[in-house]
Amino acid sequence: MKKRGLVWFKNDLRIQDNETLWKAIDENEEVICVYCFDDEMLEEVYPGIKKMGPFRLQFLRESLEQLDKNLRRLGSGLMILSGKPENTIAESVQQYNIETVYTQYEPAPEELATLNKVKDRLEEISVPVKTFVTDTLLDYQKLPFTAEKLPDIFTEFRKKAEKAEACIAPLPAPERIASPEIPPFVFPVTDTESEKIYNKRPAHRWRGGEDEGLRRMHYYYSESGLISSYKETRNGLLGEDYSSKFSPWLSIGCVSPRTLYAELKAYEQQKGANESTYWLYFELLWREYFRLLFYKYPVQFFWKKGIKPFAPKTRFHAETFEKWKTGNTGNAFIDANMRELNLTGFMSNRGRQNVASYLCHNLHIDFRYGAAYFEERLIDFDVYNNWGNWAYVAGVGNDPRPNRIFNIEKQADMYDSEGLFSGYWMEKSID
Numbered sequence: 001m002k003k004r005g006l007v008w009f010k011n012d013l014r015i016q017d018n019e020t021l022w023k024a025i026d027e028n029e030e031v032i033c034v035y036c037f038d039d040e041m042l043e044e045v046y047p048g049i050k051k052m053g054p055f056r057l058q059f060l061r062e063s064l065e066q067l068d069k070n071l072r073r074l075g076s077g078l079m080i081l082s083g084k085p086e087n088t089i090a091e092s093v094q095q096y097n098i099e100t101v102y103t104q105y106e107p108a109p110e111e112l113a114t115l116n117k118v119k120d121r122l123e124e125i126s127v128p129v130k131t132f133v134t135d136t137l138l139d140y141q142k143l144p145f146t147a148e149k150l151p152d153i154f155t156e157f158r159k160k161a162e163k164a165e166a167c168i169a170p171l172p173a174p175e176r177i178a179s180p181e182i183p184p185f186v187f188p189v190t191d192t193e194s195e196k197i198y199n200k201r202p203a204h205r206w207r208g209g210e211d212e213g214l215r216r217m218h219y220y221y222s223e224s225g226l227i228s229s230y231k232e233t234r235n236g237l238l239g240e241d242y243s244s245k246f247s248p249w250l251s252i253g254c255v256s257p258r259t260l261y262a263e264l265k266a267y268e269q270q271k272g273a274n275e276s277t278y279w280l281y282f283e284l285l286w287r288e289y290f291r292l293l294f295y296k297y298p299v300q301f302f303w304k305k306g307i308k309p310f311a312p313k314t315r316f317h318a319e320t321f322e323k324w325k326t327g328n329t330g331n332a333f334i335d336a337n338m339r340e341l342n343l344t345g346f347m348s349n350r351g352r353q354n355v356a357s358y359l360c361h362n363l364h365i366d367f368r369y370g371a372a373y374f375e376e377r378l379i380d381f382d383v384y385n386n387w388g389n390w391a392y393v394a395g396v397g398n399d400p401r402p403n404r405i406f407n408i409e410k411q412a413d414m415y416d417s418e419g420l421f422s423g424y425w426m427e428k429s430i431d
Helices: 019-027 054-073 085-095 109-123 154-164 210-223 226-233 247-251 257-271 275-296 318-326 332-344 349-362 367-377 383-394 408-415 420-426
Strands: 004-009 030-037 044-046 078-082 100-104 129-132
Touching (some): 054 210, 210 247, 226 257, 257 275, 318 367, 349 367
Parallel strands (some): 100 129
């Protein structure tokens, strides 16, 4: 009987730069690739707020379909398991005589709890689980501090991280994967297209999958050269090209930050480095920082007081929150951003900071309701950036300045002085 390993894909939906996949190939004669879809992802976490909404669900389905195609091209394929991972993976392990399970390590509490349930279940049948950190840019062993000693201020972290030169080079895609026959791809939710308000007024056409993510990277870097003006345009609000828009593919690992960084350095060698090319690296370090924070503060970003000693005086008012959710607060700049989110599953970084500040500091609503709504609606949701940024804006995270509150009128005047963005999303008829 051939030695078999099972690769449990999570937020690493790619074949390029995937250490987990490589390790399974190296240590086994055959490899089974699976993804577990838990129906709990579609359940409510707060009244009227689901964990995963139609935009995220559609993007995930497209990304899994692409992964299946890429794996089949290499001789394998992707099996979709429906149900609790601790049950479905254990069943697959026994069905296919798996000797080792390989998967991504994620430090967020729900993800870690799921991993531990799978480990406990497989321990009963003496099958080990090997984990790999595949969604980061830096080699944490090269940083001059442990997770417990991570600086609570980003600037201090950034300076030390840059000095350490700890960026990891990406791995190539494998050329061949030996697998038994894999059944055809079947996504367990059949009505995602009908549920989706599929971009009635899009500013960008989102398509999930590794190929799409790499295509966007090549376009933004080498084909258009837009990366060279990134810092000047990144606070834009309307259109496809004011920012990199890599985040949807980064969020579920269709493209790795290591690949983005390696291609960025290659671009700098060919076209020259400037403030804008550095600024994309700067943003990748912010992404890295929020991940590291979850090693230091495993659950605190889900608390009302965050990582601070005391919670702010906020509340929950259903009618007020509903107006914020639906873009009916009466503030055109806030409402336009929220309507873009509801109609496309995306919002600019500038918009996110403003609507979050407005909810927390103008409406005085507990930031966790806003974070949960973003989790449902955003195509590019990832637990670290979403909850870390919301805590930051709410004043209970890693912002070194107390009482940072956005002046919404000033922001609108600075970034939408002619009202083009607000006008685009606030028109009464969107067909």
